Amino acid sequence: MNRRGFIARGGALVVSFSLLPRLAAAQAGKLPGSLNNEPMLDAWIRVGADGRITVFTGKAELGQGIKTALIQVAAEELVVEPARIELVTADTARTPDEQYTAGSQSMQESGTAIMNAAAQTRALLADLAAKRLGVPVERLTIRDGAMNGISYGELVAGQSLHVRAQAKSPLRDPMTRTVMGKPLPRVDIPAKLTGQTIYVQDLRLPGMVHARMLLPPSYGARLRALDTAATAKMPGVLKVVRDGGFVALVAEREFQAISAVRALAQGAQWDERANLPESKEIYQKIRTLPSQNTVIHENGKSGAGPAMLEAEYRRPYQMHGSIGPSCALALYRDEALTVWTHSQGVYPLRGALAELTGMPRDRIHCIHMEGAGCYGHNAADDAAADAALVARALPGRPVRVQWMREDEHGWEPYGPAMLSKARGRVDASGKVEDFQYEVWSNTHSTRPGPAGYLAPGWHVEKPFTPPPPRAIPQPAGGGDRNAIPLYKFANARVVHHFVTEMPLRVSALRGLGAYMNIFSIESFMDELAAAARADPVEFRLRHLEDPRAQAVVRTAAERFGWATWKKSPGRGRGFGFARYKNLAAYTAVACELEVDRDSGRLRIGRVVAANDSGDIVNPDGIANQIEGGIVQSTSWTLHEAVGFDHSHITSRDWGGYPILRFPDLPQSVEVHLVNRPGQPFLGTGEAAQGPTAAALANAFADATGTRLRELPFTAARVRQALGA
């Protein structure tokens, strides 16, 4: 059922334009947020005759709390209790197409659209009430879903408000808000904590069968022979689905599928390649592979004098490392395909599945259901495509595919390895006179869309070729995200080396290049500050012109107690700051850490952050995201690197890819929020990653006098750096 059909079946009434002159004509110009792509109000908000309010978003809950925040925005502008609102998330038959839930853009795009659509819907309802009561709109009293006591349901009497949005909305005065800006408990948490069916992993459909994938042992491996005779006799086995090197085993029970696919793997022979670079050669390789070189920023006459300082920074391939391996369900029936997926983009996935299967798009329905946190483009889309291909081979039976841990670790697209180089000079007045920065990176987005970006697309008999990678342009950027400092320097030049050949599969990992660029630039800022004999916080403020940036830096420093902090042997403090993408949330992080020289272990003390995400909808939601970002970035920074040899990914489980565990946590994490009511929403989700890495690096340098410029700061690397 497509959305138009849905509306028609709901007995929609198109509110005639003559009835509502105030909102009738669509105004020229850009509409707010995603309204610009989907301008009809009833695509976002529907009011039922029973007063039930349904809000639609093309964004998906990924654990970031977006459902709760969007409900708050709608409740505020509609003037109803949040509990009255049902929110429908990403579904190709029901919701607007908002592409991917990514890039910390859900509040700017969907939040802005829903806030404006809700305000305009309220205005439409007010016009209906005013007409009905014969009173001016200004005299209406609006209270929890009723105007002068007449419920919204009664006002619309089941009609849809099928009206084009206007560019301007009668938004409520931020000073009178009752729902936005206040911590509403997350709507999804109680069900998750009591074992309700929330995750796609928990979905069970009648007649469902279980599939497991037999993935190739390495990139580009060709299946030479597959012996299915033994597995065919194993209990519960229904089918081996094979299309070239795409192999799935289907069984009645989940553990039967797991046991049988293990047996199947024993009887599979692969021709493998040995064309990966050695792990330790990767940075040399990145520098020498063909690249497209772009000067993305230049002011003054950079490079005119000698560099005073020069440094090179390194970041390895890192994983999303979702705790729940990717999973999907698919049902092929009556030449139509339904897919339940935790993909970040149900509409782009639908396009990819159409290309992969040769089916028309309108016969494919993708429904988002939550998975475990993804933090970017992991194997969610691959698993959905696997399920779709297997379901096509078993018409009428719902197929559940879940990847095993080694599948996810070995085949997810990683955050790319990166290399950066900074050169700079400070003048006699203690200001940066010249700043030069270069960054080398693969693309940070190989999302489907194209079937050639799906792993099963490579393995089928007639494979799909991945399209050539493209750089994400500035100002957001990809590998060069946050490569241009927010600081004002007299002379500066920034170059992006976009490396087109990809030895390992890579795509979007939380923050993209921002994590590495902020780590590099903020580490280098401390090196420049030392050269200028300046305090790192004061040195940053010296070069920041944006008052909101200054406020966040000052707040973090004050709350940390930067000015009064006492140094002791083996202990250090560090600071990191950035405005994510130079256009989203501002985040500053201060931390302290202690170095155990013998073991190489780092003990992190207090971590204090300040964040300005613009107009705050749910303060606890933002705090949760920043706290989580700090802890996750600490894990990346201290522990994480994907291992590989000439053929294989060697990080195939949590033993081969250790991440942070409870004993390595900071002693405490504090988040202080700066609210800007009435200002635009600024994306928060990825804002803490870079500043945290920089604060840790700077604290290590402060503690030891030695600077670590290669991630991660493992105990072995720390011991080596300190000559212990």
Next chain:
Amino acid sequence: MISLNVNGKTEEVDADPATPLLYVLRDHLQLNGAKFGCGLGQCGACTVLVDGRAVFSCVTPVSTLAGRRVTTLEGLGTPGKPGRVQRAFIAEQAAQCGYCIPGMIMQAQALLERTPHPTSTEIRKQMSGNLCRCGTHMRILRAVERAAREP
């Protein structure tokens, strides 16, 4: 047929004795609480209680559980009437994606049954076998402390 006591109920299950408990809980008994995370006992997403002790159900063959009490997340409470540890996690909003949290709750339950008032270090040590990828750890610690504090 294998006879199991799960959340106080006796269940007869037709499964290969080598089947890990996790798949019996999820696939045969349709219980969502224990999650598949690694199948290797490395992440704790599948944690349940056996006779009050936390075990990784993904590496526990169902054949070893005859005559023993298995408790899953569902055995602690419901959305309408969450148990003590669940209430504490909800009060602290200790979840992001929430996928690891059932295992965390079971691990905390096991700790508090043995040590009603654990120190911060004891909590960190007890939880060290459970991975969280969203970085919700600080809230999880606060939730365990709250559960120890509140009846």
